[in-house]
Amino acid sequence: MTAAQILPAPPDWIAVDWGTTHLRATAMGAAGPLAQASSNDGMGTLTPAQFEPALIALIGPWLTAPTKILACGMVGSRQGWAEAKYRTVPCAPLDANALTRVQTHDPRLIFHIAPGLRQDNPADVMRGEETQIAGALALNPDYDGVMCLPGTHSKWVHISAGEVVSFQTFLTGEMFALFSQQSVLRHGIAPDGFDGAAFDLALSDALSRPEKLGARLFSLRAEGLLANLSPIAARSRLSGLLIGMEFAAAKPYWLGQNVTLIGAPTLCDIYAHALLQQGITPQTLNAADCTLAGLSKLKGAL
Amino acid sequence: MTAAQILPAPPDWIAVDWGTTHLRATAMGAAGPLAQASSNDGMGTLTPAQFEPALIALIGPWLTAPTKILACGMVGSRQGWAEAKYRTVPCAPLDANALTRVQTHDPRLIFHIAPGLRQDNPADVMRGEETQIAGALALNPDYDGVMCLPGTHSKWVHISAGEVVSFQTFLTGEMFALFSQQSVLRHGIAPDGFDGAAFDLALSDALSRPEKLGARLFSLRAEGLLANLSPIAARSRLSGLLIGMEFAAAKPYWLGQNVTLIGAPTLCDIYAHALLQQGITPQTLNAADCTLAGLSKLKGAL
Numbered sequence: 001m002t003a004a005q006i007l008p009a010p011p012d013w014i015a016v017d018w019g020t021t022h023l024r025a026t027a028m029g030a031a032g033p034l035a036q037a038s039s040n041d042g043m044g045t046l047t048p049a050q051f052e053p054a055l056i057a058l059i060g061p062w063l064t065a066p067t068k069i070l071a072c073g074m075v076g077s078r079q080g081w082a083e084a085k086y087r088t089v090p091c092a093p094l095d096a097n098a099l100t101r102v103q104t105h106d107p108r109l110i111f112h113i114a115p116g117l118r119q120d121n122p123a124d125v126m127r128g129e130e131t132q133i134a135g136a137l138a139l140n141p142d143y144d145g146v147m148c149l150p151g152t153h154s155k156w157v158h159i160s161a162g163e164v165v166s167f168q169t170f171l172t173g174e175m176f177a178l179f180s181q182q183s184v185l186r187h188g189i190a191p192d193g194f195d196g197a198a199f200d201l202a203l204s205d206a207l208s209r210p211e212k213l214g215a216r217l218f219s220l221r222a223e224g225l226l227a228n229l230s231p232i233a234a235r236s237r238l239s240g241l242l243i244g245m246e247f248a249a250a251k252p253y254w255l256g257q258n259v260t261l262i263g264a265p266t267l268c269d270i271y272a273h274a275l276l277q278q279g280i281t282p283q284t285l286n287a288a289d290c291t292l293a294g295l296s297k298l299k300g301a302l
Numbered sequence: 303m304t305a306a307q308i309l310p311a312p313p314d315w316i317a318v319d320w321g322t323t324h325l326r327a328t329a330m331g332a333a334g335p336l337a338q339a340s341s342n343d344g345m346g347t348l349t350p351a352q353f354e355p356a357l358i359a360l361i362g363p364w365l366t367a368p369t370k371i372l373a374c375g376m377v378g379s380r381q382g383w384a385e386a387k388y389r390t391v392p393c394a395p396l397d398a399n400a401l402t403r404v405q406t407h408d409p410r411l412i413f414h415i416a417p418g419l420r421q422d423n424p425a426d427v428m429r430g431e432e433t434q435i436a437g438a439l440a441l442n443p444d445y446d447g448v449m450c451l452p453g454t455h456s457k458w459v460h461i462s463a464g465e466v467v468s469f470q471t472f473l474t475g476e477m478f479a480l481f482s483q484q485s486v487l488r489h490g491i492a493p494d495g496f497d498g499a500a501f502d503l504a505l506s507d508a509l510s511r512p513e514k515l516g517a518r519l520f521s522l523r524a525e526g527l528l529a530n531l532s533p534i535a536a537r538s539r540l541s542g543l544l545i546g547m548e549f550a551a552a553k554p555y556w557l558g559q560n561v562t563l564i565g566a567p568t569l570c571d572i573y574a575h576a577l578l579q580q581g582i583t584p585q586t587l588n589a590a591d592c593t594l595a596g597l598s599k600l601k602g603a604l
Contacts, residue, residue: 171486175519
């Protein structure tokens, strides 16, 4: 958590990334970011009436006058502060004409939420990633190819002519968390560390035999009992198995394509390592940078 | 929970099935079962010193003299009451010469634990299922073929000439529990109910495209949001996806083989339904009956 401090001059506007588990705000001036603040008041912990107090608790010191705030993420979901209805692909990732204005009690807040994207067939949704994609396109305006956003719900996105053409979401990160923390495997999985050789073997195995997942998972347990498999090797194999299965299914996205990774640096490093094994050299962008670039692009279009 | 009552005559011996989450005892007479008792004092909730009190709390009324007790299951694991070291396949599922005698404070308890089985390559283990297999073989002495024991950790077992030749464990049931109860899918999954058409489509899809698992899981969430997917259909699709992936990997076990299912009736029904789609007509045995038959066979060999 980082609390906001009073600024020498009021911000022009405030960018807000409000996800399930976090709330991050950036005070913006004419030349860019002035200050940042964050808290754990994610959408998942708040009832609708608690969003405004949580926001004011975080950024109150910045609010000396009515201030435009642009937000993205799960704050706009049906269980969020106010629903910002999905836009349907194919379309540009963000549209300044499709924001949801939220009525607030505090007159200093002029609060807008950017909507997520939906795809009807196969059914899929995103919220927050569309802003990262818009930011990546703002940083690389003529980009054509694929963006991969690894995370709890990893997304592979086909980009052409500035639009999201199609996308597919994988439960990879959530599976990793469930298996490593909640399953019978949890006692044999290290909390961190990376064994490249163990990862590579598991990645290649899952790419060629993805149906073996359930058996390979139990093997981690059995090898822990019978052969003293190290917890770091077990963690790396679990990661390789799940990313390998994702890569097997996402092959139409990455094969022979430009690939840009957008995400947390540690996770992007693992995905980049795995893509290099497949002969793909990705470009990597930081997710927080992309979110800010996306919201800034949106602000410029208002 | 069912408590034990005082019997008209003392039992000849007592059969105990002591797993991670349950403790079940059967008082045995010359002609078979006399009475049953069960509690939730599974191995997972007990420290080593708590096993003897938990057992006496359950079967105290049956103990009028020193009584032989034969137990199987996780009670014999390293985290159990006393470790009963695995026997290595290929071997008969049980061996009366390989029991672990546990020293007790109460002189009425003559407590023995049957060991589980291990396979070194690929590494795999079982505890409790070996007794069900022994029971199934006692009921069908000349059986050659495959036994499938669906459950938290489903097992496929190749049986020949009265021995376990090889086996493979799948995390299928635990994955089902994690995804349906702990993941983002949990709000859209019914607690029970079965939609056969939804199950069959998912089963067939996972058999042919097992690598799609992570994407198909997220689709359950997205279709819930966008297309009002029913919670019973979602539950049945989740089940079909996971069993389909297991069947894809276990194909060398079941293809063209005699298959016997051993497990809880509801789960065996689903597996039998899925096997019929593959042209396999399985025989089904009740797991509790097999455990008792296995321990009885062991008692007869002492």
